[in-house]
Amino acid sequence: xxxxxxxxxxxxxxxxxxxxxxxxxxxxxxxxxxxxxxxxxxxxxxxxxxxxxxxxxxxxxxxxxxxxxxxxxxxxxxxxxxxxxxxxxxxxxxxxxxxxxxxxxxxxxxxxxxxxxxxxxxxxxxxxxxxxxxxxxxxxxxxxxxxxxxxxxxxxxxxxxxxxxxxxxxxxxxxxxxxxxxxxxxxxxxxxxxxxxxxxxxxxxxxxxxxxxxxxxxxxxxxxxxxxxxxxxxxxxxxxxxxxxxxxxxxxxxxxxxxxxxxxxxxxxxxxxxxxxxxxxxxxxxxxxxxxxxxxxxxxxxxxxxxxxxxxxxxxxxxxxxxxxxxxxxxxxxxxxxxxxxxxxxxxxxxxxxxxxxxxxxxxxxxxxxxxxxxxxxxxxxxxxxxxxxxxxxxxxxxxxxxxxxxxxxxxxxxxxxxxxxxxxxxxxxxxxxxxxxxxxxxxxxxxxxxxxxxxxxxxxxxxxxxxxxxxxxxxxxxxxxxxxxxxxxxxxxxxxx
Numbered sequence: 478x479x480x481x482x483x484x485x486x487x488x489x490x491x492x493x494x495x496x497x498x499x500x501x502x503x504x505x506x507x508x509x510x511x512x513x514x515x516x517x518x519x520x521x522x523x524x525x526x527x528x529x530x531x532x533x534x535x536x537x538x539x540x541x542x543x544x545x546x547x548x549x550x551x552x553x554x555x556x557x558x559x560x561x562x563x564x565x566x567x568x569x570x571x572x573x574x575x576x577x578x579x580x581x582x583x584x585x586x587x588x589x590x591x592x593x594x595x596x597x598x599x600x601x602x603x604x605x606x607x608x609x610x611x612x613x614x615x616x617x618x619x620x621x622x623x624x625x626x627x628x629x630x631x632x633x634x635x636x637x638x639x640x641x642x643x644x645x646x647x648x649x650x651x652x653x654x655x656x657x658x659x660x661x662x663x664x665x666x667x668x669x670x671x672x673x674x675x676x677x678x679x680x681x682x683x684x685x686x687x688x689x690x691x692x693x694x695x696x697x698x699x700x701x702x703x704x705x706x707x708x709x710x711x712x713x714x715x716x717x718x719x720x721x722x723x724x725x726x727x728x729x730x731x732x733x734x735x736x737x738x739x740x741x742x743x744x745x746x747x748x749x750x751x752x753x754x755x756x757x758x759x760x761x762x763x764x765x766x767x768x769x770x771x772x773x774x775x776x777x778x779x780x781x782x783x784x785x786x787x788x789x790x791x792x793x794x795x796x797x798x799x800x801x802x803x804x805x806x807x808x809x810x811x812x813x814x815x816x817x818x819x820x821x822x823x824x825x826x827x828x829x830x831x832x833x834x835x836x837x838x839x840x841x842x843x844x845x846x847x848x849x850x851x852x853x854x855x856x857x858x859x860x861x862x863x864x865x866x867x868x869x870x871x872x873x874x875x876x877x878x879x880x881x882x883x884x885x886x887x888x889x890x891x892x893x894x895x896x897x898x899x900x901x902x903x904x905x906x907x908x909x910x911x912x913x914x915x916x917x918x919x920x921x922x923x924x925x926x927x928x929x930x931x932x933x934x935x936x937x938x939x940x941x942x943x944x945x946x947x948x949x950x951x952x953x954x955x956x957x958x959x960x961x962x963x964x965x966x967x968x969x970x971x972x973x974x975x
Contacts, residue, residue: 526589556611566599574687577836579610608835618646639869643876661842666695711907722856745809760784767820796905797933841874844881901930923954929961
């Protein structure tokens with residue numbers, strides 16, 4: 478059983494060893510294989526949060542079928558943390574993004590205090606979805622993906638490499654008896670219903686972020702009476718798994734205008750989108766060799782910076798405020814011939830990756846409708862980044878051996894419970910248009926548009942947080958616009974919000 482290191486201690490026994498012993502006891506007395514139902518096994522613990530506070534919680538483990546169509550078959554274990562609240566409202570269930578992020582690990586993040594503040598309305602539950610965090614199994618690939626740094630690459634070369642990797646990782650989990658086809662969003666939605674039954678509640682409030690909103694929408698469709706109300710931060714609708722290249726391109730244009738309006742950034746990036754296209758075209762013809770420090774080898778190594786590398790790095794930077802602020806520092810020098818800052822990122826942002834089989838299986842199963850796939854293919858031909866934001870999805874899906882869910886899964890969700898959506902105008906991963914698409918099916922939906930908000934800071938502003946609190950306490954949500962301070966771009970430094 479995989480148990481990642483966490484800052485948790487038992488109030489009576491003390492230390493991680495006691496927690497592991499409690500886990501072992503829970504497994505030994507848990508439901509027998511083939512038993513469909515069973516209550517969650519709970520251990521009272523103390524959690525040290527990301528802000529250094531000690532908070533009492535219940536660590537729960539729940540046995541569910543890997544395949545709900547075969548309840549007598551293989552079982553898996555789901556982990557969760559339950560923090561008792563002050564209010565009597567329906568428990569608030571946090572659904573992490575990714576897919577593949579650990580919900581329980583959020584208690585160790587900088588947002589721990591904001592999450593714990595939600596206990597004013599009722600219990601808070603941090604949930605590790607199947608295949609993630611402290612759930613068992615946790616489907617991380619045995620080895621990270623890696624491609625030689627000193628070789629020239631293109632999309633075809635990297636696609637083939639990722640497919641080889643996917644086949645190997647998938648085979649390793651099949652050999653251990655794991656059916657990756659059962660790791661999909663519909664199964665995770667049914668897990669949440671099982672969790673509610675196990676802890677004895679008839680309704681939950683949902684707080685989803687990024688992919689967590691994709692899962693929340695599936696719960697709203699499959700188990701509508703379970704959901705009291707929902708908050709969706711950075712929404713990904715049922716047919717939004719693949720990004721539309723023109724939306725990504727429009728985001729590049731928005732960033733270009735921001736850089737051009739900033740006195741320091743404008744000197745080197747007066748037209749970021751156009752300059753990026755020129756740089757990529759130049760690297761396709763003439764890749765650049767550079768020497769960088771490799772943190773894995775702890776030595777300097779030679780790197781060949783190809784057009785693919787520049788596209789991969791750009792795609793990885795454009796969605797979040799913390800990385801958007803770095804673009805002038807990284808790409809500014811590249812536009813005048815100094816590729817050193819860009820080359821330094823090639824190892825970790827283009828040639829290597831820690832990969833979760835759960836993440837790949839979930840995205841491949843969610844897939845996209847035929848209409849959206851056709852639109853993505855058509856738009857990719859005339860945009861700078863093309864399909865790079867999603868790479869290597871969907872190119873590697875066949876190698877994982879995972880089939881798409883039915884087309885019904887990708888149809889709009891229609892629901893009547895209150896839903897509050899938060900979307901940002903600088904979010905390059907879940908754009909505002911996603912929110913508008915989702916809202917069409919919601920009878921009681923409202924949108925907070927965060928002007929200047931990116932994928933990583935949509936709920937950080939105190940005004941947004943207050944509106945979320947009021948909504949979760951039973952208030953009526955209304956369409957609202959909130960503007961954030963301008964991102965500060967520092968060509969020679971870290972950048973950030975003023």
